[in-house]
Amino acid sequence: MNEYATAITCSLLNYGAGMSNKLGVKYLNFTIRDINQYDIPFLWEMLYQAMYVPEGQKPFPREIVLEPFLAKYVNGWGRAGDIGLIAKYNNQPVGAVWLRLFDEANKGFGYVDDTTPELSIAVVEDYRGQGIGSALMREIEDRARAYGYQKLCLSVDPRNPARRLYERYGYIHVGWCDTSWTMKKDLV
Numbered sequence: 398m399n400e401y402a403t404a405i406t407c408s409l410l411n412y413g414a415g416m417s418n419k420l421g422v423k424y425l426n427f428t429i430r431d432i433n434q435y436d437i438p439f440l441w442e443m444l445y446q447a448m449y450v451p452e453g454q455k456p457f458p459r460e461i462v463l464e465p466f467l468a469k470y471v472n473g474w475g476r477a478g479d480i481g482l483i484a485k486y487n488n489q490p491v492g493a494v495w496l497r498l499f500d501e502a503n504k505g506f507g508y509v510d511d512t513t514p515e516l517s518i519a520v521v522e523d524y525r526g527q528g529i530g531s532a533l534m535r536e537i538e539d540r541a542r543a544y545g546y547q548k549l550c551l552s553v554d555p556r557n558p559a560r561r562l563y564e565r566y567g568y569i570h571v572g573w574c575d576t577s578w579t580m581k582k583d584l585v
């Protein structure tokens with residue numbers, strides 16, 4: 398457990414009033430808390446879920462997350478600079494957002510510099526589009542600021558609807574990594 402131990406309760410009444418979901422529930426109450434070591438298997442799953450699959454394309458094999466270019470987002474979780482949050486509904490994890498630093502010699506897809514952590518996020522499919530991702534984005538920014546980070550970066554395929562979420566949260570397109578956008582947000 399790190400210094401951000403307080404669990405906060407969020408209500409979708411604040412984030413997505415009026416939406417319905419595949420579970421037939423109109424509003425969800427979910428909690429957000431810090432990632433701990435027991436969440437690491439879920440984090441691997443969220444890493445897999447975070448990969449964008451364009452329409453009509455086959456899903457990636459699950460083992461892909463073990464490839465070094467992806468595994469580095471989770472491997473050895475808990476090192477200096479790592480910050481992560483889990484959203485829970487009915488005591489089950491339903492989403493995660495996490496920040497990790499990379500460096501020039503070992504860049505992430507969204508790398509901008511050695512002091513800017515890269516953000517990764519995913520929500521379990523049945524729970525998407527109901528405000529959980531927005532709440533995670535908001536909360537992780539507060540954690541990042543409190544930690545002393547000045548900027549955040551990320552990588553997104555411009556066709557991914559997640560791009561709209563990032564733009565809403567003030568991320569701007571600053572470059573490309575292959576076919577993906579690198580986006581950055583100043584926190585100060």
Ligand SMILES: CC(C)(COP(=O)(O)OP(=O)(O)OC[C@H]1O[C@@H](n2cnc3c(N)ncnc32)[C@H](O)[C@@H]1OP(=O)(O)O)[C@@H](O)C(=O)NCCC(=O)NCCS
Pocket residue numbers: 413446447448449518519520521524525526527528529530531532552553554557558559560561562563
């Ligand atoms: C992106 C994601 C974390 C957002 O969480 P969420 O709880 O669905 O988000 P919210 O309900 O708070 O906000 C809705 C926004 O999320 C994004 N979103 C919603 N469903 C999505 C989906 N199936 N895939 C990608 N983004 C989605 C859109 O930007 C949407 O905004 P819009 O209503 O203007 O289209 C979640 O949808 C997800 O896990 N998507 C698949 C994984 C992914 O694309 N991760 C990002 C990789 S860069």
